[in-house]
Amino acid sequence: MFEFNKGIRISGTSFWLDAANKVPLSFISHAHSDHFRRHEKIVATPPTIAMIRLRNRNQKTEPLTFGSKLNMEDVTIELLPAGHILGSAQILVVKDGVRLIYSGDFKMDRSETAEPIKIEPADILIMECTFGSPEFIFPKRWVIIEKLVTFIEACFQKGQVPVILAYRIGKAQEVIKILGELDYHVSVHASIEPVLNVYQQFDICFKSFQTYHGEDLRNRVLVLPPHLSRGIQVKKIWNARKLILSGWAIQKNSRFRFGADEALTFSDHADYRQLLEFVHQVNPQRVFITHGFEKFIFDLRREGFKAELLQKS
Ligand SMILES: [Zn+2]
Numbered sequence: 001m002f003e004f005n006k007g008i009r010i011s012g013t014s015f016w017l018d019a020a021n022k023v024p025l026s027f028i029s030h031a032h033s034d035h036f037r038r039h040e041k042i043v044a045t046p047p048t049i050a051m052i053r054l055r056n057r058n059q060k061t062e063p064l065t066f067g068s069k070l071n072m073e074d075v076t077i078e079l080l081p082a083g084h085i086l087g088s089a090q091i092l093v094v095k096d097g098v099r100l101i102y103s104g105d106f107k108m109d110r111s112e113t114a115e116p117i118k119i120e121p122a123d124i125l126i127m128e129c130t131f132g133s134p135e136f137i138f139p140k141r142w143v144i145i146e147k148l149v150t151f152i153e154a155c156f157q158k159g160q161v162p163v164i165l166a167y168r169i170g171k172a173q174e175v176i177k178i179l180g181e182l183d184y185h186v187s188v189h190a191s192i193e194p195v196l197n198v199y200q201q202f203d204i205c206f207k208s209f210q211t212y213h214g215e216d217l218r219n220r221v222l223v224l225p226p227h228l229s230r231g232i233q234v235k236k237i238w239n240a241r242k243l244i245l246s247g248w249a250i251q252k253n254s255r256f257r258f259g260a261d262e263a264l265t266f267s268d269h270a271d272y273r274q275l276l277e278f279v280h281q282v283n284p285q286r287v288f289i290t291h292g293f294e295k296f297i298f299d300l301r302r303e304g305f306k307a308e309l310l311q312k313s
Contacts, residue, residue, distance in 0.1 A: 001093075001100055001124055004288075004310050008102060008126060010093055013073040015043075017091060017102045017126075027077070028052065029104025030088035031169055043070070045079060047087025050198045051169060066115065082106040083117030084268050085170030086199055092120055101282060103127040105291070107267070108274040109141060112177040113204050114170070125284035126310060130269045131247055132289070132296030138247065138271040145178060147264055151243050152184065152221055160241040161217045163234060165226040165260055168192050170268050171245055172223055173199050173206075180207030185220045187212040189233075192223060229259035247271070279305060 007019030016026040031051035101122040155162040244260035247267030300307035
């Protein structure tokens with residue numbers, strides 16, 4: 001049904017899924033840069049295409065909305081929401097009656113800024129397992145929001161500037177949405193603004209934010225991409241206190257890796273239990289894992305699934 005060599009190619013076709021090298025035609029699951037290369041043509045959802053066009057204006061595209069089907073060579077494809085970031089998609093490929101799902105990155109919990117995940121049955125499942133290890137059990141959403149508020153209020157009381165470190169695409173929009181609904185005044189790094197604009201084009205509204213140009217941050221929350229945590233812009237804010245939002249925050253001392261003062265477990269991926277739950281719902285005859293803990297295949301085998309690592313074929 002498929003071959004794997006720096007990406008997944010559907011057998012007997014020239015159609016790839018998240019190909020790692022440039023190919024004539026690839027499905028792109030979502031706009032995070034580890035899933036996107038320049039290809040001659042891509043198949044993706046309209047929000048993913050809009051975000052990719054921020055970097056690559058001339059990319060040739062075949063937009064496909066959730067629920068519509070496309071026939072290509074001798075396969076039919078359909079995109080299903082993955083719940084990871086806006087526009088993130090799983091792909092269902094049907095060939096000779098066999099159903100294959102490639103999950104891309106996915107999240108089971110509710111998000112304010114991504115379409116809720118849709119889970120369909122399949123014969124073959126190729127899935128990510130970024131957090132496929134039992135220590136990664138994420139807190140409930142309300143617990144995360146409560147901790148976020150506690151952090152911000154403590155900063156304000158001590159005269160500090162709360163700086164939230166969140167990835168530019170997806171995580172930043174989710175936290176800006178939450179902060180807006182809590183009536184906080186939010187300043188955002190300039191690199192986040194074009195992505196916010198794409199989200200707004202697709203009817204995700206944000207209450208109040210402004211792009212940060214070095215103005216007074218009293219009683220404001222600043223949102224920055226994590227790679228800028230040690231940058232000059234933050235160093236100039238003498239009373240900054242930095243909080244990283246990440247699934248990796250479960251690991252002790254993860255804050256040091258991100259150059260943050262504190263870490264809060266907040267992910268746009270499924271946690272360990274949800275990864276298992278996802279496989280049970282898809283109920284495939286064979287599972288292939290990619291992007292994550294390899295030992296997750298043993299947990300899947302214990303649950304009765306025929307699980308393997310995705311390996312070069
Ligand atoms: Zn991703």
